[in-house]
Structure formats: structure tokens, C-alpha cells
Amino acid sequence: MIETIASVGLPVGEVLEIKKNRVQPDSGSNKNGKRISIVTGIHGDELEGQYVCYELIRRINEQRDKLTGIVDIYPAMNPLGIDSITRGIPAFDLDMNRLFPGNEDGDMTEYLAAKIINDVEGSDVVIDIHASNIYLTEIPQIRINELHKEWLVPMAEKTNIDFIWVHGASTVLESTFAYSLNSRNTPTLVVEMGVGMRITKEYGNQLVDGIFNLMREMGIWQGQTISPRKPVISDNPDDVVYLNASKSGVFVPKVKHWEKLKKGECIGNIINPLEGSVLDEIISPIDGILFTIREYPIVSEGSLIGRLLREEVVR
Amino acid sequence: MQKKVIYEIKSLYRDDFQVMGYEFGSGENSVCIVGNTRGNEIQQIYVCSQLVKRLKAMEEEGKISEGHKILVIPSINPYSVNIQKRFWTTDNTDINRMFPGYHLGETTQRIAAGVFEEIKDYRYGMQFTSFYMPGKFTPHVRMMKTGFEDIELAKKFGMPYIILRNTRPYDTTTLNYNWQIWETNAFSIYTTSTNSIDTASEKMAIRSVLTFMNKEGIVEYQGHDGYISSVVDDRDMISVRTKMSGIFEEIVGVGDEVEKGQPLANIINPYEGEIVETLEAPADSIVFFAHDEPITYANTAVYKLIVKKA
Incomplete structure (x- = not known):
């Protein structure tokens, strides 16, 4: 059942609507009363979640009789952004994921944020699917604020992702969708996977498998599920090494994503096409595995090239 | 007047990214004045340019007090101005959400860190800034209630209003907030406009900054003392x-x-x-x-x- 959860009239002949699809058992009987919410498209340039929403509904519809709870699908939190290849909310140039919990009496963006929170709050699990950005490709992972670690890590382990990254608390992150819900006791897992402006079906299918597994554990899916892969878990900031460009130029990788690297191995070059020269070689400073890699070739001094997880953590 | 490069990044195809500073006088780091951090803050650059012109003349007339140094940085972000984009050219990040910065981090974190390193030890910090929504303001000094704010000091600008507001989560990454944490007396100064030139409020801003510095014994300036500022809480x-x-x-x-x-x-x-x-x-x-x-x-x-x- 498709419902509009928020709508606002735009200046010239158009209404902005945020929609969800509530998928529930055919009989209408929601046996155990539980609900999972799948949310994506807060950043308009992150599209990996589009495929996940589609595939999840498609598979449920194939075995509708196996569904024993509610699945709420919110594919487009920022419809204007998705339409216009804009990360933030167009016209306002605001990052929607810095507006939560919003304010029903506030401006259009705050109003939308508040309506979204009101609708999603109370779910038994929320999965907020992000797709990194247009610059970096990420291995399927869940990021968890250390404040909510004990509570969320066991849920995240059921979702068939490769990596769980527990990160430090930060004041700025208090205005995110996930933080707002977690602080209201609605458990919310933030998935980061793939890259902006693209769909990586392999990752999408991996996560959909994981969502079904989680649904089975919640008691709202009676169908067959995979047994989830065991993720690498990191909660120590020293586990992760950042590689930033030392020169402005064009990054050309030499290695693949999620590849195990030895200390001293070359990850790629920053080249200068005008001169035909190599400006810098990016060398792995440790033995580790590359869970983030630069996708967008143009780099400025400081641009993130990749993130490595130390070998010891992976083992 | 000493012109110096505060921070610099080499680019692949564009001219070098340079943050330029203009120093007047010598001695203790007394006042640092910053113009735009965003590409649409043209009035903010313009005000600083007029201040540079004015301070240059005052320095030649010996009106900068002995033992005081004033630094003016008209633009922390010339790259975004030149392509008429509000935020950072490539990744659309906001330099004024990157302070105190990180010199091993992403590009805008490095810019923030490089600039902050040069400006964090000033006694007074003044930033010409803009609001996130498009509109015109009555000129005012805006202060966050961080616990470090000094309203009596702000009155020395003689601007019509002093606006106090509560801090929000994102404030912790602004220049103003970090200046305060590093014990600089920091003021955000709003003139009327942002992406258009408003000379009336520009003149008021110059007069206010000079009046403030005169009252603090940093420059010799005799002008109209301005207004007895009304202090208003943003929530009111x-x-x-x-x-x-x-x-x-x-x-x-x-x-x-x-x-x-x-x-x-x-x-x-x-x-x-x-x-x-x-x-x-x-x-x-x-x-x-x-x-x-x-x-x-x-x-x-x-x-x-x-x-x-x-």
C-alpha cells in the first residue's frame, strides 16, 4: 500500500511528496506485530538503495505467504535531490542528514525531516541505506556510533555485510537520521556500500539476503534465508589507516577493492596528464585490506584515496 | 602593509589556491578579520577590501598603535567565488563547517587547519559572514552563547543590534566557535547583503570595526560612535x-x-x-x-x- 507521509506545495505548479510502500501479509494479520523499515535516498546522489528496495519487494511478492510482519519501504527521502543528481536538498543546498529530528513548525526542510522521523519512529529495526558518495567506493558495511554499540552490533551481524565499523561519537553527527532515531530507542543501522550515482547489483543482492535473514530472526519472515557472512568488526580508531592525496592530479588505481595489501605495495598513482608524469605513488603504509577506494579520478591535495583496515583486525 | 600567503594548495589545472592575508602594524596579534568562506559571500569580501584600503592609509598616517598587529583575510575561498558556487568546488563541503580543521584530512579540512593555525592566537576575531537562507539583514553583531561571549565588548562596535543565540550541533565546527574555544574574543558581523553589494552597511561595518579597535587602543580613529546596541535574544x-x-x-x-x-x-x-x-x-x-x-x-x-x- 503506497502512502504519502509528507507533502509540500512548491512555488510553481508542483507538489513535493515523500512516499512509502507498506508491504504486509495478505490476510492483513500482522502475526507478531513487528515492523522493519528500509530507508534510502536521504542523499540524492546515492542510488544503491534503489535496487535494494525494488529487489526486497520483488522477492517478498514471490512468497507473500511467508511474510508475517510489516515491511515499510521509503525509497526516496529526498526526491528533488534524486531527480536532479544533487546530494543535498536542492535550492536550500542543505545536507538532509544534518536536519534531524527536524521541526514540524520549521521551514520546508525541517518539516519534512520531522514528518519522516514521526513516521519511521517505533519500527523494530530501521536500515538506512547510503552509498558513500560519488568519490569513494565502499565495501558493504554498517557504521555504528560507539554510544549504541552494545545494542546495535548484534543486529548488524545478522545483515550479511562484510564490515562493522564502530566510530567515535561526534556532536555534528547528532543531527543525523540514525542518531535521532537511536536516541529515541528506535534501532537504526546505517549501511554504506558501493558508490554514488551507480548501482552495484552484487552488493544490493548481498544486503537483500541479509535483510531477509534479519527479518527471519525478528520473526516476520518464514521463508528460506542464507546464513550471513561473519563481518569484520572494528571499534578501535587505530584499526583504520587513511590515505589522502599528497598532490592534486588524476588518481589511477593499481589494486582492487577489498584486496589484501602488503606494506610497501603500490595502491595507485597520481598522474599529471598535461606533463605525462607521475606526481605521486600511493604506497600502503601497513599490511591490511582496502575497504574504501577512490572512484572519482580527479583529486586535490587532501582528497581521500582509500581506507585500510589493519591485517590483525581482519584475521 | 605586508601581503602574505596564509595557505596554499597546488592545483592540477587551475592557478594555485591561495588564501591571502594583509598585515598592518607589528607586535602582538591583536585583531584578525576574515571575509568570505563561501562562494556567494561577495559583500563580505567587499567589506574586507574596503577595510584593507582604509587600514593601509591609516598605517601610512601612523594611526595603527604601537605593538599591535591587525590581519585581514578578505577571502578564505577564492576558488568557489571564481566559479560562483557556494561551497567547495569539488565535494561541495562548507569550509565554515570544518574548523578547527585537520592538516592530514580532506582538502577543506586542510584549508581550515592551515588558516586556523595562522589566526587562532589573535585576541579579537571578527568574521563577516552570511545566513543559510537568502535575505537581507539589519546590520548586527551575532554571538553564540558558548559561555565565553562578552556582550559588553560587543557593544563597542556600536552596531544597531547584538543578537545572541544558542549553539546548535553544527556550530562546533564553525570558525567563530573554534576561535572562542581557543580564547579569542570572536564576533560574527552581518551586514545587509550577501551576493550583492550594499555600500551603506559596508560603511557601517568599517566604521564599527574601526570604532571597536579605537576603543581597545589598537588604532586611532575618530568617527561617529554609532549606536547604543540593543541586545536581542534570537529566540525572542x-x-x-x-x-x-x-x-x-x-x-x-x-x-x-x-x-x-x-x-x-x-x-x-x-x-x-x-x-x-x-x-x-x-x-x-x-x-x-x-x-x-x-x-x-x-x-x-x-x-x-x-x-x-x-
């Missing part, structure tokens, strides 16, 4: 919000005095020309902020009013 202002989206037809502008019930603006149906909403003043007040775009969205605070005391 009334926001007048649109109920409808449409074409915004202004009736009263910034600085105007209005009576309760007086029409402020009309919202027009863009196809049929009918007035769909007339916004009215809820009390006798002064227009502090006024929207200045031709269209408006619903629920937008298009006016902020300071209520007159009975």
Missing part, C-alpha cells in the same frame, strides 16, 4: 512564515517599522496572478530580516521581526 524574535509557496512580492523591507496587522508581503499564484496569502505583522515591530528572492517555499521564515517594547 518573531518569525513570520509563509503558509503557501509562490511568487514573493515584498511590501516592506529590512529596517522598516511596522504596526500590528500591517501587510508585509504577498504570495502570488504563479499561473493565475491571484494573491494566495498576505503576510501580516503580528505585533508592532522592526523588520530585522527580510527574504529577498523572487520565489518562496511554504513554511519559510521570510521575515524576522524585533517586537517593540510597550
Whole structure:
């Protein structure tokens, strides 16, 4: 059942609507009363979640009789952004994921944020699917604020992702969708996977498998599920090494994503096409595995090239 | 006047990214004045340019007091101005959400760190900045209630208003907040406009900054002392919000005095020309902020009013 959860009239002949699809058992009987919410498209340039929403509904519809709870699908939190290849909310140039919990009496963006929170709050699990950005490709992972670690890590382990990254608390992150819900006791897992402006079906299918597994554990899916892969878990900031460009130029990788690297191995070059020269070689400073890699070739001094997880953590 | 490069990044195809600073006088780091951090803050650069011109002349006349150094950085972000984009050229990040910065981090974190390193030890910090919504302001000094704010000091600018507001999560990454944490007395100064030039408020800003520095014994300046500032808590202002989206037809502008019930603006149906909403003043007040775009969205605070005391 498709419902509009928020709508606002735009200046010239158009209404902005945020929609969800509530998928529930055919009989209408929601046996155990539980609900999972799948949310994506807060950043308009992150599209990996589009495929996940589609595939999840498609598979449920194939075995509708196996569904024993509610699945709420919110594919487009920022419809204007998705339409216009804009990360933030167009016209306002605001990052929607810095507006939560919003304010029903506030401006259009705050109003939308508040309506979204009101609708999603109370779910038994929320999965907020992000797709990194247009610059970096990420291995399927869940990021968890250390404040909510004990509570969320066991849920995240059921979702068939490769990596769980527990990160430090930060004041700025208090205005995110996930933080707002977690602080209201609605458990919310933030998935980061793939890259902006693209769909990586392999990752999408991996996560959909994981969502079904989680649904089975919640008691709202009676169908067959995979047994989830065991993720690498990191909660120590020293586990992760950042590689930033030392020169402005064009990054050309030499290695693949999620590849195990030895200390001293070359990850790629920053080249200068005008001169035909190599400006810098990016060398792995440790033995580790590359869970983030630069996708967008143009780099400025400081641009993130990749993130490595130390070998010891992976083992 | 000493011109120096505060921070620099080499680019692949563009000219080097340079943050330029202009130093006047010598001695202790007394005052640092910063212009734009965003690409649309043209008025903020313009005010600084006029201040550079003025301080250069004053220095030649020996009017910068012995033992005081003043640094003016008209633009922390010339790259975004030159391509007319509000935020950072490649990743759309906001330099004024990157302080105190990180010199091993992403590009805008490095810019923030490189600039902050040079400006964090000043006694007074002044930033010409802009609001996240498009509109015109009555000139004012804005301070966050961090616990470090000094209202008596802010009164020395002689600007019409001092606005106090509570901090929000994102404030912790602004230049103003970090200056305060590093024990600089920091002030955000708002003139009337952002992406258009407003000479009246530019002149007021220059006079205010010079008056402040004169009162603190940093420069010798004799001008009009300005206003006895009214101190207003941001929460006490009334926001007048649109109920409808449409074409915004202004009736009263910034600085105007209005009576309760007086029409402020009309919202027009863009196809049929009918007035769909007339916004009215809820009390006798002064227009502090006024929207200045031709269209408006619903629920937008298009006016902020300071209520007159009975």
C-alpha cells in the first residue's frame, strides 16, 4: 500500500511528496506485530538503495505467504535531490542528514525531516541505506556510533555485510537520521556500500539476503534465508589507516577493492596528464585490506584515496 | 602593509589556491578579520577590501598603535567565488563547517587547519559572514552563547543590534566557535547583503570595526560612535512564515517599522496572478530580516521581526 507521509506545495505548479510502500501479509494479520523499515535516498546522489528496495519487494511478492510482519519501504527521502543528481536538498543546498529530528513548525526542510522521523519512529529495526558518495567506493558495511554499540552490533551481524565499523561519537553527527532515531530507542543501522550515482547489483543482492535473514530472526519472515557472512568488526580508531592525496592530479588505481595489501605495495598513482608524469605513488603504509577506494579520478591535495583496515583486525 | 600567503594548495589545472592575508602594524596579534568562506559571500569580501584600503592609509598616517598587529583575510575561498558556487568546488563541503580543521584530512579540512593555525592566537576575531537562507539583514553583531561571549565588548562596535543565540550541533565546527574555544574574543558581523553589494552597511561595518579597535587602543580613529546596541535574544524574535509557496512580492523591507496587522508581503499564484496569502505583522515591530528572492517555499521564515517594547 503506497502512502504519502509528507507533502509540500512548491512555488510553481508542483507538489513535493515523500512516499512509502507498506508491504504486509495478505490476510492483513500482522502475526507478531513487528515492523522493519528500509530507508534510502536521504542523499540524492546515492542510488544503491534503489535496487535494494525494488529487489526486497520483488522477492517478498514471490512468497507473500511467508511474510508475517510489516515491511515499510521509503525509497526516496529526498526526491528533488534524486531527480536532479544533487546530494543535498536542492535550492536550500542543505545536507538532509544534518536536519534531524527536524521541526514540524520549521521551514520546508525541517518539516519534512520531522514528518519522516514521526513516521519511521517505533519500527523494530530501521536500515538506512547510503552509498558513500560519488568519490569513494565502499565495501558493504554498517557504521555504528560507539554510544549504541552494545545494542546495535548484534543486529548488524545478522545483515550479511562484510564490515562493522564502530566510530567515535561526534556532536555534528547528532543531527543525523540514525542518531535521532537511536536516541529515541528506535534501532537504526546505517549501511554504506558501493558508490554514488551507480548501482552495484552484487552488493544490493548481498544486503537483500541479509535483510531477509534479519527479518527471519525478528520473526516476520518464514521463508528460506542464507546464513550471513561473519563481518569484520572494528571499534578501535587505530584499526583504520587513511590515505589522502599528497598532490592534486588524476588518481589511477593499481589494486582492487577489498584486496589484501602488503606494506610497501603500490595502491595507485597520481598522474599529471598535461606533463605525462607521475606526481605521486600511493604506497600502503601497513599490511591490511582496502575497504574504501577512490572512484572519482580527479583529486586535490587532501582528497581521500582509500581506507585500510589493519591485517590483525581482519584475521 | 605586508601581503602574505596564509595557505596554499597546488592545483592540477587551475592557478594555485591561495588564501591571502594583509598585515598592518607589528607586535602582538591583536585583531584578525576574515571575509568570505563561501562562494556567494561577495559583500563580505567587499567589506574586507574596503577595510584593507582604509587600514593601509591609516598605517601610512601612523594611526595603527604601537605593538599591535591587525590581519585581514578578505577571502578564505577564492576558488568557489571564481566559479560562483557556494561551497567547495569539488565535494561541495562548507569550509565554515570544518574548523578547527585537520592538516592530514580532506582538502577543506586542510584549508581550515592551515588558516586556523595562522589566526587562532589573535585576541579579537571578527568574521563577516552570511545566513543559510537568502535575505537581507539589519546590520548586527551575532554571538553564540558558548559561555565565553562578552556582550559588553560587543557593544563597542556600536552596531544597531547584538543578537545572541544558542549553539546548535553544527556550530562546533564553525570558525567563530573554534576561535572562542581557543580564547579569542570572536564576533560574527552581518551586514545587509550577501551576493550583492550594499555600500551603506559596508560603511557601517568599517566604521564599527574601526570604532571597536579605537576603543581597545589598537588604532586611532575618530568617527561617529554609532549606536547604543540593543541586545536581542534570537529566540525572542518573531518569525513570520509563509503558509503557501509562490511568487514573493515584498511590501516592506529590512529596517522598516511596522504596526500590528500591517501587510508585509504577498504570495502570488504563479499561473493565475491571484494573491494566495498576505503576510501580516503580528505585533508592532522592526523588520530585522527580510527574504529577498523572487520565489518562496511554504513554511519559510521570510521575515524576522524585533517586537517593540510597550
